[in-house]
Each structure stands twice: as structure tokens, then as C-alpha cells.
Amino acid sequence: MDAPASSPTTSTAAVGAAVEAAAAAASGWARSRPADRARALTAVAGALEAERERLVAAADRETRLGPARLHGELTRTTFQLGLFATEASTGALYDVRIDRADPDWPTGPRPELRRYRTALGPVLVFAAGNFPFAFSVAGGDTASAWAAGCPVVVKAHPGHPELSRLTAGIVRRALAGAGAPEGVFALIEGERAGVEALRHPALRAAAFTGSERGGLALARIAADRPEPIPFYGELGSVNPVVVTEAAARARTREIAEGCAASLTQGAGQFCTNPGLLFLPAEDHGLLAALTAAVGAVPAAPMLGDRFTAGYLDGAGRLAALPGARRLVWPAEGAPEPAPRLLALDLAAFTAAGRAATAECFGPLGLVVTYGSRAELTGVLRKLPGQLTGSLHAEAAEAEATEAGADGELAALAEVLGDRSGRVLFNQWPTGVSVTHAMQHGGPFPAATVPATTSVGTAAAERFLRPVAYQALPEVLLPEPLREANPWGVPRRVR
Amino acid sequence: MDAPASSPTTSTAAVGAAVEAAAAAASGWARSRPADRARALTAVAGALEAERERLVAAADRETRLGPARLHGELTRTTFQLGLFATEASTGALYDVRIDRADPDWPTGPRPELRRYRTALGPVLVFAAGNFPFAFSVAGGDTASAWAAGCPVVVKAHPGHPELSRLTAGIVRRALAGAGAPEGVFALIEGERAGVEALRHPALRAAAFTGSERGGLALARIAADRPEPIPFYGELGSVNPVVVTEAAARARTREIAEGCAASLTQGAGQFCTNPGLLFLPAEDHGLLAALTAAVGAVPAAPMLGDRFTAGYLDGAGRLAALPGARRLVWPAEGAPEPAPRLLALDLAAFTAAGRAATAECFGPLGLVVTYGSRAELTGVLRKLPGQLTGSLHAEAAEAEATEAGADGELAALAEVLGDRSGRVLFNQWPTGVSVTHAMQHGGPFPAATVPATTSVGTAAAERFLRPVAYQALPEVLLPEPLREANPWGVPRRVR
Known part of the structure; x- marks a missing residue:
């Protein structure tokens, strides 16, 4: 300001x-x-x-x-x-x-x-x-x-x-x-x-x-x-994305590339940037593919020096969270602002509280690996309000789902709707279409x-x-x- | 509370x-x-x-x-x-x-x-x-x-x-x-x-x-x-009512009685109580008729002692405004809470600022006499937000009105709409109908x-x-x- x-x-x-x-x-x-x-x-x-x-x-x-x-x-x-x-x-x-x-x-x-x-x-x-x-x-x-x-x-x-x-x-x-x-x-x-x-x-x-x-x-x-x-x-919003194990297995590369593109587009300077990614512990190589895809994106200039400084500061805070692993991180002296990818497991993410859900405006993704989908639903329920929440899953999983049962796909979609203004399925949140049915807002602070x-x-x-x-x-x-x-x-x- | x-x-x-x-x-x-x-x-x-x-x-x-x-x-x-x-x-x-x-x-x-x-x-x-x-x-x-x-x-x-x-x-x-x-x-x-x-x-x-x-x-x-x-x-709201000279002349008694009834109904304990009445200086006996009508209403119990105390306190403050005349006021020792009617001219009302538009919850009306309708429009424009605004006028005046010209009936209706959530014509604001098109709200503090x-x-x-x-x-x-x-x-x- x-x-x-x-x-x-x-x-x-x-x-x-x-x-x-x-x-x-x-x-x-x-x-x-x-x-x-x-x-x-x-x-x-x-x-x-x-x-x-x-x-x-x-x-x-x-x-x-x-x-x-x-x-x-x-x-x-x-x-x-x-x-x-x-x-x-x-x-x-x-x-x-x-x-x-x-x-x-x-x-x-x-x-x-x-x-x-x-x-x-x-x-x-x-x-x-x-x-x-x-x-x-x-x-x-x-x-x-x-x-x-x-x-x-x-x-x-x-x-x-x-x-x-x-x-x-x-x-x-x-x-x-x-x-x-x-x-x-x-x-x-x-x-x-x-x-x-x-x-x-x-x-x-x-x-x-x-x-x-x-x-x-x-x-x-x-x-x-x-x-x-x-x-x-x-x-602001960190725009959580949930990927199921079936999706990770079936579309490993497609998801990795789509995510990296959405995350780094425009140097990550979008309100709807997907900054918080929930990936299954059994990831069928998705995390490695995502790491490679994000790592391949070169540094791009941000809107101004104040934006760059804010990004580097926010990235440093997230990287300092207990348990944080640096999957993509620029070498000392490399061009900035470079894209970054960090990872935490679900327990470390939960322990970090609001520090782990603070928006870092720029091309940074925080991956949270989950074991149980039921546990994940509980964590999503406590997220601050979001502009968007995305679900990547297989159509067959959707057919076999049950509303209300923690961890079921329907329950995941429900909780994303409870905590956000827009829920997406197998799409990425950046690129907000200006239409009659668009919703860009959500519970506070979105x-x-x-x-x-x-x-x-x-x-x-x-x-x-x-x-x-x-x-x-x-x-x-x-x-x-x-x-x-x-x-x-x-x-x-x- | x-x-x-x-x-x-x-x-x-x-x-x-x-x-x-x-x-x-x-x-x-x-x-x-x-x-x-x-x-x-x-x-x-x-x-x-x-x-x-x-x-x-x-x-x-x-x-x-x-x-x-x-x-x-x-x-x-x-x-x-x-x-x-x-x-x-x-x-x-x-x-x-x-x-x-x-x-x-x-x-x-x-x-x-x-x-x-x-x-x-x-x-x-x-x-x-x-x-x-x-x-x-x-x-x-x-x-x-x-x-x-x-x-x-x-x-x-x-x-x-x-x-x-x-x-x-x-x-x-x-x-x-x-x-x-x-x-x-x-x-x-x-x-x-x-x-x-x-x-x-x-x-x-x-x-x-x-x-x-x-x-x-x-x-x-x-x-x-x-x-x-x-x-x-x-x-809260004081629900301004404007009476034109033509209406005062044509319907003196009807307006006086309607106003007294709306003002004292339920001991005046309605959010939409018409507590602020703008009457023409040339009133054709309306003020006297209103004074008589309000004066004839006996004291009625309020919801509780705290309400009564608040009413008497508010009434005292309004009565103490410079230029305030007590048209209806109980004698020392008379039963309370009795209905009250006070009067100010437009200049004194304006000079008193927010003190004159404070809600006094109970059967009290503050009459403000105006000379020029153009001047009145300017004063209405500065009122705090209201639940309702009422206009009492003759149909013939409405036909001859011009939008935008200060003092014209259309301008009076416009400014009442700008400062309130509901505008009434020749009706009283108490008795809010529960319907699809009802609006009960308005600019702050309504x-x-x-x-x-x-x-x-x-x-x-x-x-x-x-x-x-x-x-x-x-x-x-x-x-x-x-x-x-x-x-x-x-x-x-x-």
C-alpha cells in the first residue's frame, strides 16, 4: 500500500x-x-x-x-x-x-x-x-x-x-x-x-x-x-488443491505440468495461484514430476522490487517451518525471483497452524503430503477462507463416493465448498472467467x-x-x- | 443490552x-x-x-x-x-x-x-x-x-x-x-x-x-x-414524515389523527415510529389538531422500567434543545410515560445537528416547521439513514411535480428514498407488512x-x-x- x-x-x-x-x-x-x-x-x-x-x-x-x-x-x-x-x-x-x-x-x-x-x-x-x-x-x-x-x-x-x-x-x-x-x-x-x-x-x-x-x-x-x-x-488466498492417489497414478505427468504452469504463470502473481497442494503419500512419482516441472521454470520478473522482497521474505518464513523440505530452491546467487517448491507432511502442516497457510504472493507451492483422506478432510475443514479449492480425482472415484463420509470424494468436495467461493474439478484456478456464474470471493480472509x-x-x-x-x-x-x-x-x- | x-x-x-x-x-x-x-x-x-x-x-x-x-x-x-x-x-x-x-x-x-x-x-x-x-x-x-x-x-x-x-x-x-x-x-x-x-x-x-x-x-x-x-x-430511526401545505389544508384532521395514532400506538415502541414531523409553517390548523390529538392519548405502560427511564431521559434532552417548544407535555406528577409533542423551527433543528435526530424510543414526536420546501429538501438530504420516510401530499401536487427541482414533490420523494429504506405516500410507517417487496433497513444507522x-x-x-x-x-x-x-x-x- x-x-x-x-x-x-x-x-x-x-x-x-x-x-x-x-x-x-x-x-x-x-x-x-x-x-x-x-x-x-x-x-x-x-x-x-x-x-x-x-x-x-x-x-x-x-x-x-x-x-x-x-x-x-x-x-x-x-x-x-x-x-x-x-x-x-x-x-x-x-x-x-x-x-x-x-x-x-x-x-x-x-x-x-x-x-x-x-x-x-x-x-x-x-x-x-x-x-x-x-x-x-x-x-x-x-x-x-x-x-x-x-x-x-x-x-x-x-x-x-x-x-x-x-x-x-x-x-x-x-x-x-x-x-x-x-x-x-x-x-x-x-x-x-x-x-x-x-x-x-x-x-x-x-x-x-x-x-x-x-x-x-x-x-x-x-x-x-x-x-x-x-x-x-x-x-488473499492460498487456493488449496487436493490430488487423490488414483489421479496421481493415472495422470502423473499431466497434473505435474498443469500445476507447475498454474503456479508459475505471471510469476505466480494471481490471487488464485494454487499455493497449497495436498498430495497423497503414495504419489506414484507425482511429487518428483512436479519438482522437475517447477524446477524447470526460469526466474521471471515480478511487478516491482517490493513484490520481489515480499515474495522472498514469505518464502523464507515457509522454508523455516519445522519439517519443511526444500524441493525446488534456487542456489545461492541464482537469478531471483525463482520458483520454489516446499514440502511438509500433514502433521507438520497442522502443527504450524496459520503460519503454514499465510499467502506468499509469487511462484511458490507448499506441498503437504497426506496419508489418510479422512484425516485430510479434517484438516481442510480448519483452513481459513479461500477464493478457490480444487479437486483432482478420477471419474470412477466420483461415481463411487458417499456424501458425508470423511475422506470420500463427496466429503472432500463439500469441505472445499464450505471453505471457499469456487470449487474446481480437474482444472486449475488461475485464469478467472468473467461470466454470470463466476464467484470470486469466499469466507474471510478471501x-x-x-x-x-x-x-x-x-x-x-x-x-x-x-x-x-x-x-x-x-x-x-x-x-x-x-x-x-x-x-x-x-x-x-x- | x-x-x-x-x-x-x-x-x-x-x-x-x-x-x-x-x-x-x-x-x-x-x-x-x-x-x-x-x-x-x-x-x-x-x-x-x-x-x-x-x-x-x-x-x-x-x-x-x-x-x-x-x-x-x-x-x-x-x-x-x-x-x-x-x-x-x-x-x-x-x-x-x-x-x-x-x-x-x-x-x-x-x-x-x-x-x-x-x-x-x-x-x-x-x-x-x-x-x-x-x-x-x-x-x-x-x-x-x-x-x-x-x-x-x-x-x-x-x-x-x-x-x-x-x-x-x-x-x-x-x-x-x-x-x-x-x-x-x-x-x-x-x-x-x-x-x-x-x-x-x-x-x-x-x-x-x-x-x-x-x-x-x-x-x-x-x-x-x-x-x-x-x-x-x-x-434505530426517527422516521421523518413530511406534510405539504396542500395536504395540511385538505386533510387536517385525518393527518392529525393518523399521526397521533401511529406515534402513540404500543406506547411508541416501534422502530418505525414517526418521531420527526416536518409540517408547513402555514399549517391550516394541523399543528393545533395534532397537539389536541396527541394530548388526548393517555399514558400507557412501556415494556419495562428501563424503557421508561430511557424515554424520559431522551424526551428531556430533546425538550432542552434551544428553541424547543413543549406542545404536549405532562404536568408535574401526571402518570408516566405520557405522550409528548415538541416543536422546533427548521433553523433551530438544523442548528441542533445530530442531537435533534437522536431516536427517543417511546411516544414522542418532534415537529419541525418549515417555510420553504426547497430549504426542507436540503435539510432532509443531511438526515442520518432512516428505516422509513413518509410524504403526505395531495394527488394534484404529484401530477404537477418536477424531478430534481428542490422542493418539488418528486425531489422530496427522491431525497426520502436516498436517506431511507422505505418511502410511504399518505400512509403511516408503523405496522410493517411481512411480504416479498418489504424493505426494513436503510443507510446507517437504520x-x-x-x-x-x-x-x-x-x-x-x-x-x-x-x-x-x-x-x-x-x-x-x-x-x-x-x-x-x-x-x-x-x-x-x-
Whole structure:
């Protein structure tokens, strides 16, 4: 979170002006027709596409992620804006419910009630360092808040300030061209500015993707305001993967290679990086194959020196756990940050407690070898909340499983679902698809609000709150609640 | 929140056992078929009905609310259990979304994803004092958590311990008879026990209705846990009512009588009591009529001596505000707690700040006289969050209104919607109907989580969180996500 001392910080006055402009725009933006909001989002997507080469070049200079990955991420970002534009237009989001007046309602005459979800108001988005497009200035949090009808103030990530300013300029021009009110978007920079915006009385919600430490500090500020506001933090995950003995035997090489690729992709800088691998003690050569596969991956630059330092520190702590074996570890003086693989047995993992489940952001895997699957289920039940949990098993095992019986495949899938937001079967968790049914969140610390997601169309639900109207004349009702349904949104009428 | 010293407190061991039993039951209850959960809720409703006379008599002894009101509240409570049983069965609640695998998805092949909302886990319900049935042991929070599939530990309100125990016994027997697991329900007593349960690592959410001070203290405990959990607090509201000059002229007596009745009903002990009335300076005799109507209402007993003391203290503070006039105020030595009516002009109200918008729980109305409607809109915009906001106006005014123009009727309705969870037109906010489109919540402090409601079927959403399953074999999927749809729930397939 801390910006380098040289990084510019938005002045207190400018932060106040940004939030106040957002507050002034809030009511109009919330009530704007979905088609108008959709046009604004689509205009931003188009403007970003038009500047694609410049944006990717700027991002590569500051993040070292490479053009291929950055082109893909920009595609995801513009696609995401379009998807939220559609979501705002089709309007299931507003969850319109209409209860007709009913004189015979069992508890006494029921008044006419019309309820929808409307925008919360100005939202502060803390951009993430590891997705300079998809979770930054015009990323998923921003797009979903706009779709909900909220103005957005983005606090730039200090890792890519030039790209943030470049993106912000493109966004501002596109919004103005699409006729969106000016207060709908602003960029601020610097840690102090972010905290000031978070404390501003007119702010109504904040979204954050980053470390548990930084996120918890901000969550506390949000909770300690005179008017506390929702803080949607996505604070990290080690994304446990369980491999059964049958799978290890049947697909030794496929699993080893898939795992190594997912673990080291993008220098391991993904929230969904599979950092905790439960492999059977009888592994049919899987551990050796995995060791070879990870060991063959060269060192790749991380987003910045602070990320590298954090990775090396975290790796050192895990390697120092009692019983930890270094399966892949760079020689003294070898290029860094190199991929690493450590191993513990289940008893040593359990004895280490939370120290063994701390996220080490980067290309490191901790292998935990288990003897009994029943014992493993018990250990999984005690994991902190996760974004994802993966199960690699054979189809035949799935057929023969029994729900509830510890160690059975069904019980393993159940416990992964209990402790995470997404459960995968024979797939790897990196590469989160932006869709309707995606869930990117989970029990704490995966998310500070476990009922929410920060990826997929449901992400917009974070920025809405319900209001009911009782017996209002048609002309005073918000448009989506009027009998004539001018927004053409789906409604549940009872 | 503080129990009398003589009140029994559940032992630390018993609190731990209650939460642990809830945790042990959680997975099975979450996965139980909706029909089974519905049967349990219906059984509880039936058992309460069967003991109606005994329950009402016990409630009347402890709360002094009178048999008529208590019979009505019990009807609401059993109806509510039935409504949540239906809600659990029909299953829109689970928000099932299925994305088919799509190799042509623009950001790369889309995996098969199936997402639903499932139970959060053990829930702690803090019972309220003012609704000994509807917001107590088997009230709305409990019913909605059960419908979501969460086991419930209820912390009894110290105002009606005998009724709480009587209700708990009936609930336990009914649940057992319906085949529900034992851990699905427990009653604990005492403030210390409530805090211990809130801190228990296995707890997953808490719901509370009560004072801002007590609620904020508990919210902080929930946020400061090693694993923070959602805390759904409904902390109070003064429920502003705006009367236009045209309405004051056309319906002077009707408004005065309706207001006095809503304000003093049940000794004013409702969260939705209309405690803040904005009347036009040109009032056509409305203020005099209201003064007469409120002055004619005799003192009625409150729930207990602590409530009475709190009411008299709050009334004294409001009466001491600079510029406050006592329109209805009991003579020295008159029976208490007597209804009260105070008045301030708009400038004095504004000058008093938050002191003038503090909730005074009981039969007190604060009248604020306004000259200009444009000025009034500005003042409403700065109100703290409210459960409700009401507008009394003439139909002809509504027809001639203009959105956005300060003081216009549409702008008044808009600002009431911005600051509250429910907007009413020519109706009074007390008597909250339990329906699908009801919203009982609002910006802080009306609710600690403004996206949620504690009344109506949407209340169950508080106790759910989404989980997505990626490419799982049918047999490992939770039942509502299976292709065959054995629960028969609505699904959005894309």
C-alpha cells in the first residue's frame, strides 16, 4: 500500500473535490436510464481499445508483465465493461419486486409495495497492482460500480502511476463524449489521499484487492467512520488443491505440468495461484514430476522490487517451518525471483497452524503430503477462507463416493465448498472467467464480505441497496418501478 | 443490552456447547432438502399456534403490551414462519446460475460454472425487547436464518426471560418432531453469554435489533474477531414524515389523527415510529389538531422500567434543545410515560445537528416547521439513514411535480428514498407488512449493512453466500446445481 516517497499524492482539497463531485453526480447517475449508463461503459471500452498499443506499452514499462499477457488482460477489461453495460441494461440486477395491495393478507391488509435495488452512492476503488487493467482504473470494480449507478473515485496503485493517469485521461474523455456527468469518475493518488477519501462523509462504499494487512487496516477505517460504510476487500488466498492417489497414478505427468504452469504463470502473481497442494503419500512419482516441472521454470520478473522482497521474505518464513523440505530452491546467487517448491507432511502442516497457510504472493507451492483422506478432510475443514479449492480425482472415484463420509470424494468436495467461493474439478484456478456464474470471493480472509464477488456480473450487487415504495403515485416512483416499466426490466409481481 | 443482575446467564461451557452443536449441524442443515426445512418451520408455527393462549399470557405478564397486540404479533410470527417455509421451498433464494462451457467466450474458453447461494453457517440472533414474538426467539431473524439453512443460537432479551424459555421449549420439541437436527436451535441468556457466542470461532453471522449504542458495541466485536463475520444490526430511526401545505389544508384532521395514532400506538415502541414531523409553517390548523390529538392519548405502560427511564431521559434532552417548544407535555406528577409533542423551527433543528435526530424510543414526536420546501429538501438530504420516510401530499401536487427541482414533490420523494429504506405516500410507517417487496433497513444507522432487510422474504439473503462449482461431475455437485434439478428451483442458464 505504501507509495514510494517520490510518488505524487493528490492534495486534500483535490480529494475532497473528487468525492464531492461524485456525490453531486450520484443521484442523477443512479436514476439515469440503463441505456445511458450502458452507452458510457461501452464508450470507455471503445476508447481503451482505440489506444490499445499505447496502453499495453505503458503497462509493460511499469509492470514487466509482457505484451502477450497485457493484451489478454486489456481484452478482458474491455469485454468486462461491455458485459456490465449489458447487465445494467437487462436489469435483473435491480431485483424489482412488486406486491399488489391485498386486503386479505393474513396479517392485515397488505399495502402496495414496490421494491428495487438502487445505487449506494459514491464508491472508492483501490486499484490492485497485479492487474494493471482488469483490477485497476477501468477494471472490474469500477465497471461494476458504474453499472450499479455509482460514481467512482479510483485510488491509483503506486506500481503503475503513468498507466493509471493515461487510462484515466482516456476514461474521462470517453465518459464526457458519452454524456456522462463529470463527477462519475476521478483518479486520486497516494496512500494518504486514499485514506482521506475513505473517511469522506459523502463516500458510501469501497472496494479493495490486496494484502490482508493493508485491507484490514482500511476495513477498520471504513468501520470506524461516524457513518460506517461497506468495505469489500479481497485479501488473499492460498487456493488449496487436493490430488487423490488414483489421479496421481493415472495422470502423473499431466497434473505435474498443469500445476507447475498454474503456479508459475505471471510469476505466480494471481490471487488464485494454487499455493497449497495436498498430495497423497503414495504419489506414484507425482511429487518428483512436479519438482522437475517447477524446477524447470526460469526466474521471471515480478511487478516491482517490493513484490520481489515480499515474495522472498514469505518464502523464507515457509522454508523455516519445522519439517519443511526444500524441493525446488534456487542456489545461492541464482537469478531471483525463482520458483520454489516446499514440502511438509500433514502433521507438520497442522502443527504450524496459520503460519503454514499465510499467502506468499509469487511462484511458490507448499506441498503437504497426506496419508489418510479422512484425516485430510479434517484438516481442510480448519483452513481459513479461500477464493478457490480444487479437486483432482478420477471419474470412477466420483461415481463411487458417499456424501458425508470423511475422506470420500463427496466429503472432500463439500469441505472445499464450505471453505471457499469456487470449487474446481480437474482444472486449475488461475485464469478467472468473467461470466454470470463466476464467484470470486469466499469466507474471510478471501473476502471481507463473504456474500459478495469481485469478478463476474454479480459483482455489481455490491454497490446496490434496496428501497421499497409504499403506495406512491406513479409519477413519484423511480422509473423501474412504474407500472409502465419504461426500463423494461424483469419484475416479480405478486 | 444489560440484563438485571438477578437474571440468569448461560455458562461459558453451555454457550460453547450451543455454538458447537450449531456448527456440527450446519453442513447437514444447509444441504437438507427445502421440503425438510419447510416442514421444520411449519412445525414450529403449528406448535406455537397450539400454545397460543399460554404464550400470549406469558408475554403479557412480562411486556405489558396487552393481549390484542400480542395475539396479532403471534399471528404475524407464525405467518412469517410459514412464509419463509414457502420461500425455502420455491428456491429463488438460492439464485442458481448456470453458465454452460463455451469455447468461443471472448476472453478465452469459458468453463462450465454452476453457482448458488448456500447457508453461511451458525447464526447468532439477539432478540429484541419490543417484539416478544416477531423479533424474538422464533421471530423473523430466526425464521429467515433457518430458511437459508443456518442453525440459530438465540440470545434471549432480558425483558421477557420466561416467555423466551417457554417459546424455546416449544420450538425445540417441534423441531425434534419434524426431524430437524438438534443443533439447529439453542437459547442462551445474559449479556456475557451473548458476547461469548459472538466471539466463538464457529459462528458465521449475527443479527441484532436494538439501540445504536448497544449495536455498535456488538458490531465492533464482530469486526474485531480473528475471522470477522457479518453483523446485521438494525439500530434505530426517527422516521421523518413530511406534510405539504396542500395536504395540511385538505386533510387536517385525518393527518392529525393518523399521526397521533401511529406515534402513540404500543406506547411508541416501534422502530418505525414517526418521531420527526416536518409540517408547513402555514399549517391550516394541523399543528393545533395534532397537539389536541396527541394530548388526548393517555399514558400507557412501556415494556419495562428501563424503557421508561430511557424515554424520559431522551424526551428531556430533546425538550432542552434551544428553541424547543413543549406542545404536549405532562404536568408535574401526571402518570408516566405520557405522550409528548415538541416543536422546533427548521433553523433551530438544523442548528441542533445530530442531537435533534437522536431516536427517543417511546411516544414522542418532534415537529419541525418549515417555510420553504426547497430549504426542507436540503435539510432532509443531511438526515442520518432512516428505516422509513413518509410524504403526505395531495394527488394534484404529484401530477404537477418536477424531478430534481428542490422542493418539488418528486425531489422530496427522491431525497426520502436516498436517506431511507422505505418511502410511504399518505400512509403511516408503523405496522410493517411481512411480504416479498418489504424493505426494513436503510443507510446507517437504520442498518449496519444497508444492502439488507430484516423484514420480508429478502431477509433470508443475509444468511447466504455464493459458491461456484467449475466442471464438477454431477454426483459431486450440491443437489440444487445438478442437471436434473432435484430441488426444482428456478435457474438462470446461459
